[in-house]
Amino acid sequence: MRAASTILRKDLTLELRTLEVVPAMVLFSVATFVIFHFALNRAAIAGQLAAGILIGTLLFASMLAVNRLFVAEREQGGFDGFLLAPVDRTALLVAKALALLIFLVVLEVIAVPAFALLLLGPSIGPPLGGLVVLLLLADIALAVIGTLVSAIAIHTRARDLIAPIIGLPLLIPALIATARGAGPLLATHGSGFPQGKWLAILALYDLVFALLSYAVFDYLLED
Amino acid sequence: MEQGLPAIELRGLARHFGERTALQQVSVRLGAGATLAVLGRNGAGKSTLLRILATLLRPHAGEITMLGEPLPRRAFAVRSKIGLLGHEPLLYRDLTGRENLRYHADLHRVPHERVEELLDAVQMRDRAEDPVRTLSRGMVQRLAVCRAVLHRPEVLLLDEPRASLDPGAEELIEPLIGRPAQATRVLTSHDPKAALAEADLVLALKGGRPAFVTEPAHVTDAQLKELYA
Numbered sequence: 001m002r003a004a005s006t007i008l009r010k011d012l013t014l015e016l017r018t019l020e021v022v023p024a025m026v027l028f029s030v031a032t033f034v035i036f037h038f039a040l041n042r043a044a045i046a047g048q049l050a051a052g053i054l055i056g057t058l059l060f061a062s063m064l065a066v067n068r069l070f071v072a073e074r075e076q077g078g079f080d081g082f083l084l085a086p087v088d089r090t091a092l093l094v095a096k097a098l099a100l101l102i103f104l105v106v107l108e109v110i111a112v113p114a115f116a117l118l119l120l121g122p123s124i125g126p127p128l129g130g131l132v133v134l135l136l137l138a139d140i141a142l143a144v145i146g147t148l149v150s151a152i153a154i155h156t157r158a159r160d161l162i163a164p165i166i167g168l169p170l171l172i173p174a175l176i177a178t179a180r181g182a183g184p185l186l187a188t189h190g191s192g193f194p195q196g197k198w199l200a201i202l203a204l205y206d207l208v209f210a211l212l213s214y215a216v217f218d219y220l221l222e223d
Numbered sequence: 224m225e226q227g228l229p230a231i232e233l234r235g236l237a238r239h240f241g242e243r244t245a246l247q248q249v250s251v252r253l254g255a256g257a258t259l260a261v262l263g264r265n266g267a268g269k270s271t272l273l274r275i276l277a278t279l280l281r282p283h284a285g286e287i288t289m290l291g292e293p294l295p296r297r298a299f300a301v302r303s304k305i306g307l308l309g310h311e312p313l314l315y316r317d318l319t320g321r322e323n324l325r326y327h328a329d330l331h332r333v334p335h336e337r338v339e340e341l342l343d344a345v346q347m348r349d350r351a352e353d354p355v356r357t358l359s360r361g362m363v364q365r366l367a368v369c370r371a372v373l374h375r376p377e378v379l380l381l382d383e384p385r386a387s388l389d390p391g392a393e394e395l396i397e398p399l400i401g402r403p404a405q406a407t408r409v410l411t412s413h414d415p416k417a418a419l420a421e422a423d424l425v426l427a428l429k430g431g432r433p434a435f436v437t438e439p440a441h442v443t444d445a446q447l448k449e450l451y452a
Binding site for chain 1: 281
């Protein structure tokens with residue numbers, strides 16, 4: 001895991017220096033909330049509608065990061081540099097998934113309060129703990145599947161199209177579980193914690209795709 | 224490695240890209256510490272051969288043994304012993320030279336002191352904190368040489384290693400990738416005369432097939448003229 005931490009540190013340094021990914025995700029999310037604010041012509045929303053808009057927006061914003069995840073490796077020889085090193089290739093999967101996870105968490109730290117301010121009727125305070133747990137499990141699914149899809153897409157000419165075309169269908173079950181779990185949390189007088197079944201579905205989804213990614217990632221790096 | 228075994232041995236190597244044949248029936252044996260010059264026109268298959276030897280590409284036919292290990296099956300065992308200097312510097316443009324070298328040093332488990340030693344050797348310490356995108360092509364090439372030799376590889380794969388370098392810089396990198404490095408070397412060059420001067424064996428490629436494999440002293444001007452015609 002030493003190699004994974006080396007790659008992760010490099011990716012975070014590159015993002016801090018170039019600010020290519022996270023600001024774009026944040027701007028996309030906030031702009032989408034503003035669009036919904038005016039398009040719905042409602043002062044406030046709650047419940048399943050609020051959950052759907054929040055989770056859908058975060059999902060689409062995450063595609064911006066997925067599209068950029070391996071660009072430096074592809075365009076600046078990072079793949080070759082990594083493949084020449086005597087390290088387990090899974091280190092690249094782990095590092096990229098963790099980088100994507102960190103980008104998503106930073107996005108949500110800004111986007112969720114912005115959502116509460118621009119669209120959400122009920123207070124975000126009471127359900128915040130449950131929402132954090134739910135979003136964290138969803139983020140793991142996004143990070144693992146996003147990394148897998150990005151590694152596939154980067155070898156194609158139309159990588160900006162391939163990532164959402166493959167990634168979004170794969171993420172539908174995670175989207176459903178997250179949105180259905182978040183709906184009651186964001187309702188007026190809603191519950192404080194999501195139902196266990198949605199958390200279980202998300203955790204199982206995370207586990208299955210983490211194992212699948214581990215099994216196939218090596219082959220995605222082959223010429 | 225056992226005494227007497229070649230450092231690199233290729234038997235009937237072939238590689239295709241779709242319908243196009245990049246390499247066909249390439250066979251050569253290179254002793255430890257020797258230098259193989261690979262000559263040929265642009266697109267003859269020189270870079271493909273180097274990428275296969277670097278374990279970045281899989282051959283489609285034939286056998287490769289490097290440092291006693293069959294490739295690509297035992298690629299993991301030889302990666303730490305190979306240094307590749309290709310057309311691309313394999314450096315991140317938005318990281319500094321020092322950050323790039325430390326990144327590769329960490330991947331190869333090489334102490335950071337080695338990075339400083341190499342920056343001194345190529346006289347890049349003054350510009351080591353500048354992002355790579357702000358450096359000249361020659362400076363980037365000097366850093367790329369440092370990256371390729373960070374882990375003191377036994378085999379050096381050098382694709383036009385002196386491209387973009389002025390004579391002073393060529394002198395600086397000579398101890399790192401030239402004969403003094405005492406590594407087994409496979410090199411390509413746009414200057415066949417210069418390549419012959421530092422080779423122990425010559426492999427000439429034409430359309431991906433070997434035109435001749437011989438000692439440099441046996442290569443005639445007529446052969447070179449035909450090779451590049």
